[in-house]
Amino acid sequence: MIPRRDPAKRAVVVPQRAELTSWVIMRVTGALLIVLVGGHLAINLMTGHGVHSVDFAFVSGKWASPFWQVWDLLLLLAGLGHGANGMRTVINDYVRGDRARLTWKLVMGVVVAILVALGSLVIFTHDPCPHGAPADLLPSFCG
Amino acid sequence: MEITVKVRRVPEQEGASRSVVGAESSGEMAGAAQPRTGKARTSTAPGYWQTYHMEAKPTDRILDVLMALKSEQDGTLTFRRSCGHGICGSDAIRINGKNRLACKTLVKDLGPGRAITLEPLKGLPVVKDLVVDMEPFLAAYRSVLPYLIADTSTTPTTERLQSPQEHARFEKTTKCILCAACTTSCPVLWTNPDYTGPMAMVNAHRFVFDSRDVAAEERFAALSDGEGVWRCRTTFNCTEACPRDIPITEVIGELKRAMIAQAL
Structure with a gap:
């Protein structure tokens, strides 16, 4: 049996409200994801020819609208936030040793930061009408 | 046989x-x-x-x-x-x-x-x-101050009266017999011996929702750090294990809501 640790000797001091905040964020992002993922699936799979209509032109057409840019950004943030927070609790529960826990959480934080940066970059810098591309692959509004 | x-x-x-x-x-x-x-x-x-x-x-x-x-x-x-x-x-x-x-x-x-x-x-x-050895279990019990802490700013001259409705608020958690069936059925405790555990939360609930008690905040403090109620993963093992049929997962949920309300 493992001795109980002296709380004062913990390597990382967790603020009193941190776990409460994390718990609330988990519920809020969870509820948000139901709406965001539901809307995403409904638009992408249940309109037109369903999954067969999803191609470059379809995505470009969606991202031409600020509404879908914001929708997908929220989806990205809520999904990664919810998933990363869940992984954090798994690491806290199952990784042995303060140092190993901290390392895994740092690795996860870096991965999440990269994914958020890449995802946001794609959403907001996406060029719907790349120069020289075949016209039949592009959305109808490309000249 | x-x-x-x-x-x-x-x-x-x-x-x-x-x-x-x-x-x-x-x-x-x-x-x-x-x-x-x-x-x-x-x-x-x-x-x-x-x-x-x-x-x-x-x-x-x-x-x-x-x-x-x-x-x-x-x-x-x-x-x-x-x-x-x-x-x-x-x-x-x-x-x-x-x-x-x-x-x-x-x-x-x-x-x-x-x-x-x-x-x-x-x-x-x-x-x-x-x-x-029940000592780690009882240490968690002591951490939530499992006794009535009444308002002593004025000297009471009569009993501290409580209506049946006020009692009903925490009646379910008065049934705990400290057998440890709940806490030791919890997978969070199996991987983390520092976890406060469901029994201590049941007994915190017993006093937090008692109309005569004034020390809810101190008990919330004991339950609010990394090893407190937020570590509960709602696996319902404790509720299933309780020989006194205390709805423990529900009790922990009530504590979480009360702690969020207090934080806001």
Whole structure:
């Protein structure tokens, strides 16, 4: 049996409200994801020819609208936030040793930061009408 | 009927090797510090299985089975018991893999033709055979101040009256008998011995929602750090294990909501 640790000797001091905040964020992002993922699936799979209509032109057409840019950004943030927070609790529960826990959480934080940066970059810098591309692959509004 | 009973036998553990609280200060008993290995935390209880065969009635309690084994077959078999009527909470053990009171479980409840397995509670240090060291469990109990802290700013001149409705708010958590069936059924405790555990939360609820009590904030503080209510993963093991039918997961949910309300 493992001795109980002296709380004062913990390597990382967790603020009193941190776990409460994390718990609330988990519920809020969870509820948000139901709406965001539901809307995403409904638009992408249940309109037109369903999954067969999803191609470059379809995505470009969606991202031409600020509404879908914001929708997908929220989806990205809520999904990664919810998933990363869940992984954090798994690491806290199952990784042995303060140092190993901290390392895994740092690795996860870096991965999440990269994914958020890449995802946001794609959403907001996406060029719907790349120069020289075949016209039949592009959305109808490309000249 | 003839039954087969498999009991997890664990040789008596010296205080130092099992001790959890104050191990470093108990002189020569302390010995070398226990290695913190994953195996020690998550493996089943140490020791070996011993198989007994005996005659029992379907209506015999598991406690009767243990008493018969001890008096007729093996006097070294060690377990804890007291009242034998499901109210003292002494004889909670793992029966066929589930935490139950030996005095409230009948042989016929466990299915015919199958060996009955008896193990010490998981997640607490084993003293010997089916007896575990309750000290880490009781330390968690003490941490939530399990007693009435009333407003003493004025000297009371009468009883502290409470309406039936006010009592009903926490009636379900007054039923706890501190048997440890809930806390030691919790997978969070199995991987993390620092976890406060469901029993302490049940007993915090008992006073937090008592209209005469004024120390809810102090109890919330004990339950709010990384090892408190937010570590509950709502697996419902505790609710299933409770021999007093306390809806423990619901109780923990009520505490979480009260703590969020207080934080806002």
